[in-house]
Amino acid sequence: MAEFLSLREAVSKYINDGDTVAMEGFTHLIPFAAGHEVIRQKKRNLTLIRMTPDLVYDQMIGAGCAKKLMFSWGGNPGVGSLHRLRDALENGWPNSIEILEHSHAAMACAYDAGAAGLPLAVLRGYVGSDLPKVNDQIKFIECPFTGERLAAVRSVRPDVTVIHAQRADRKGNVLIEGIIGIQKEAVLAAKRSIVTVEEIVDDLNAGVNACVLPSWAITAVVEAPKGASPSYALGYYDRNNAFYKEWDSIARERDTFQAWLKKNVFEKGAA
Structure with a gap:
């Protein structure tokens, strides 16, 4: 059954150095807050899995969290390359990483x-x-x-899967609305799972054929409002398109990336 933890507690307890970690969410509900907490806790030697690694993995790779990436497409959607990923692959900064590419x-x-x-x-x-x-x-x-x-x-069987969703009820059941990518399967495939949500409610008010992850399939639930920003959460906030464009220049150089990381990740902290 899912336990309710703070983001700091969940990442500390369930993500270990050397783990295989999947962070899924297609177009929206991308678990940025959880990724930033992984960076803050300086987790290392992770094998990262994501069908479409974009900004959150660029940030984690640039912060030195990853040793390997398994993926099927990587880039800054609608903008261009992931410069921190390219720097790690081409120059070994901050460390070299392996890649395993699939369709x-x-x-x-x-x-x-x-x-x-x-x-x-x-x-x-x-x-x-x-x-x-x-x-x-x-x-x-x-x-x-x-x-x-x-x-x-x-088959993909992560040590830990991390996703973001709209709501969890007080029993730990989670509702995902909008575009459903591979989140459900990624959670069910994992040994452990962390689900961050916009809010915890008394009743999910789930409609017919809604995607509800049952409490027994989830290890930890974390209330993390705006936990998917700058991606979007249907019914809560829009995608921050401007930031995706800004990221291209932020990530292009190591100095600007490190300054952004210090200000927006390390100095902000998590509850």
């Missing part, structure tokens, strides 16, 4: 297999792709029923 379809299938407790996922894909040449977790198998050649990928 979107393979990542989604790998999470789904992890949620089902399976060791691998099978899909039609990677035919003609060069990714199998650089990713040793992509194999090809023969279907025992049809003889068809299919791709197989190792």
Whole structure:
């Protein structure tokens, strides 16, 4: 059953150096507040998993938290490159990192297999792709029923999954509204999970076919208003498009990035 903790407590208790950590949320509900707390606590040697690593992972990589990144697309949406990721890959600053690249379809299938407790996922894909040449977790198998050649990928089973959502009730059940990415599967695939929410309420008021994560699937619930900003949370606040544009110049140089990190992450703290 989920326990209610502060963000500081949840990250300290459930994210350890060397863990494999997934932080998911597609377009909105990206867990920025949790990512910043990981930075503040100076977690190290993390293997970061995210289908679409964007600003939050650029910040964590630039802060020295990561040793490896597993992903299927990386960039600043609508703007350009992730400069801290590029600096780590090209120049080893602040430390070098490994990358493991998949397709979107393979990542989604790998999470789904992890949620089902399976060791691998099978899909039609990677035919003609060069990714199998650089990713040793992509194999090809023969279907025992049809003889068809299919791709197989190792399932994703993180030590910890972190997501953001709109609401949790006082029993620890969580409601996710709006665009649903891979959050549900990422939580179910993980050994432990932290869910930050905009608010804790008496009743979720969940509609028919709503995405509700049950308390038994969640390790810790954290009330963290605006915990997804500068991304958006449907029904609570809009995306801060200006910041995504500003990030390009902030992250481009090490000095401006470090100054931003000091002012906006380390000096702000978390409850």
